[in-house]
Amino acid sequence: MTPALDRQRNILDFTLSSLLRRRGKLLSLVFIYSTVVFVLASIMFFTHALRREAQILLADAPELVVQRMVGGRHDPIPLEYAVAISEIRGVSGVQPRFWGYYYDADLGANYTLQAVSDNSLQTGNIAIGAGLAQLRGLGNGDAFSLWGSDGQPRTFTVSRVFSPASDLLTTDLIMTTEGDLRELFNFSKGTATDLSVAVRNPREVQTVAERIVELFPDCRPITREDIQRTYTAVFDWRSGILLVTASMAIWAFVIFSWDRASGISASERQEIGILKSTGWATEDILLLKLWEGIIVSLTSFLLGLIGAYIHIFFFSAPLFTSVLKGWATLYPSFRLTPFIDYYQVAILFVLSVFPFLLATIVPSWRAAIIDPDNAMRGGA
């Protein structure tokens, strides 16, 4: 090894031993620091995993959905529109969709009711999401009543429960036949909730959408890309807001405790004075401090990261499901698919390690310039 490498190694060794000598301070610092990383990483892993679930789901969504707008609000769409749209060049098929929301006053939960587009269900039967099944204690063959818009209850038989692991959006879902749904919600004849449009060539989606608006100015075509974009933006925004608030609060706390805990102690001052008087240069102490910072931050970073991984992917984020998924009472209890990419880790690294290193430069330097002749006069 070259002298330069030997110097690095020796100083690194010494740093480790001096950190271990101050175990108490080291542990409390690593604890605070890894908690910061843990919270930030949990937020990121969680929103990222949710977003991925949503994206996988959207991959099966129709390329184009056409809604009719009345007074700026979503209104049932006449079925004649479907005929006209199916004649547009490039459209390979139009499927009317029927769905709506149902408010369960007992539980204060919202369900999504949707009609199947094929014959997979018989009249009077429903298929329900796992979250709902669990909440209501329902299984195959059980009866379940829903109140119609005329105020009368209707009883359905559960013929299928979606598997718990399936995904985010089926948890509060009830699938019925088209007839049952029309009847329940009293949908007027000749209309659908919206239309799903299949386009032969994905590149023509935009053109088809423009043509639809030309034909029916009261319609709003939504492309899959639009939805994806909205989802991305929403998830980014949510995690962004959370990250900003979380990191501000956390770093305020850290700076506070840093001030308390790390203002270099008398014994450390004396030790550095001794090192300097016995031949360590300012640069050597700076190197010692740099290694110290690297060791502390990498340890805490890894601990926080591993903790967050376990928290999110093994225990399904118990600490803040309510905050993040908060828009529904019935949130999914499925396990998120473990997923990490380098990009996420890099962001976390920048968010947690950079501020730490930046904050420690000046204190490290202050420690490094302690006068060597302090030791001549019995320390600090």
Added chain:
Amino acid sequence: MILQPGVIALLLASLGTTGLLLYAAGIGIQILRGWDVTSSNEQQLMLERKTALVSSIIAILLGFQIATLALFIYTADALHPLFTGSMCAVGTLNVNPFGYPTLLAKLACTVISGIWLILNRADNRSSSSPLTRTRFLWLLALAPLATFESVALVTFFMKLKPNVITSCCGSLFDGGQATLSSVLAGLTPLPTALVFYITAIATLISSLYTWRTGRGSRILAVGSVATFITGIAALIAFFCLYYYEIPTHHCPFCLLQPEYGRIGFLLYGLLIAGVITGCGSGALERHKTKPGLTRVIPPLQRRLAIFAAVSFTIYLTLVTYQAAVSSFKSG
């Protein structure tokens, strides 16, 4: 404004480093005012100690710049689905006029802080610290650049509005507006590659000459800048085709993606290392004859020259190898 985690991380890092750099520049002004090597009083001692602080800040800054350079490109890539017509980072950076300036400013900061650390190293070897003024004048040039980078970065992200229609690497080649990247992508592949080979080989010869004799560092500096620029131009116009194996894909950033083994990190890293060491060697040339440096600078220059030569040679070999073995044939 898009509140994506990567954006927050970049803003935080950029504001943090610029803040610290401005602080360092403040110290730099004190040093420029009060520096007096002949004095041995407390004030001079404090200034000497502060130069150590500034060196630490710049070293950290260099590390941060390199890391955030990559993060910036990745974030631009992650944001691309928000913009119609965008397929990768190129599209995002084109959304408003601050994307590329930010990138270039980051690059410039990286190179200048690298050169600064080289000057610093030479100066620390000499007992009379004859480069102190030079170093801190460079620092005063670096501070506005870093400030510009921060401002450009903030503006870029503030002005990012989803749904903007932008042009991306697929359409760059079609011409249209003359953005920097479209110009680069629009260069005719073969002549560009040829210019690069000539420049690179000339630079290699010059760096070997400097290595052997310790002379000709200025030419090496010019050569390494030229190799850096033509290297990137040739990568975008010519060599990348052999990585992507698609005749119209001229993206400078997709090379950083896992699909291509993140080879871009290595390629750009080599070019940056080459330009920093080459320019560092040239920047030392003026000071070679200063008392106290005559025995410090020449060996350092020779080490830098061989470092630049090695970096550029590896780059040259990698891209040539790819062009030779790739199943893709241009033209």
Added chain:
Amino acid sequence: MIELIDVTKTFNRGAANEYRAVRGITLELAAGESLIIKGPSGSGKTTLLSMIGCMNRPTSGRIRLTGETIAGLVDTDASGFVEVTSLPERFLTAIRRRMFGFVFQQFNLIRGITALENVMQPAYPVGIPRRQIQHDAAELLASLGVGHRQTALVEHLSGGEQQRVAIARALINKPSVLIADEPTAHLDTVLSREFMEIAAQLKKMGTTLIIASHDPLVYESDLADRTIVVRDGVLVTTDTEL
């Protein structure tokens, strides 16, 4: 090998509590010579030693050093001397590390680590492989008769043992000059005698010694080639009663 020319040190210069601790001392010391500095408390002995040992710089005057240890570190003048007065701190450190070993009034050992590690510590930044340092340190401790205490934490050592560890630490980088500030202040007579024996051995091996002390046991010993007296920061040639 060491020359002081009209050296002064003023603390807190320009402030109300300005204090001139050393006032115009001129001194010359040859290699291998041993010098004892005598003087009452507060007379400026420690200040003088720390300037000679490149721990801090004089306010005015010149300090010049020569010797093969520093020849490769800094540019020397024609006569092979280095003027350390205005050298940057990093060079002072480099010179100090190669040329001087210090034994402090308080032993200044690092608590919580072993005797061996204390001895090794000054060699870390030099860039020698750790194993080599360890070997040298163990050898030094053994030659000073505390080899069996290597792995003990320094706070568990007796005063005499602590001082031997401190001496071993001062010698780890093979200095040509050993500076000791009141080395016997915290020792009883027996231990003080032992220290003087060690010092005599080092002298025999060619080490230059500079010892500040107001202990008669030290300045009346035949160790000293030369004894000087400092009072109120001034060198007084006549050795009057303290």
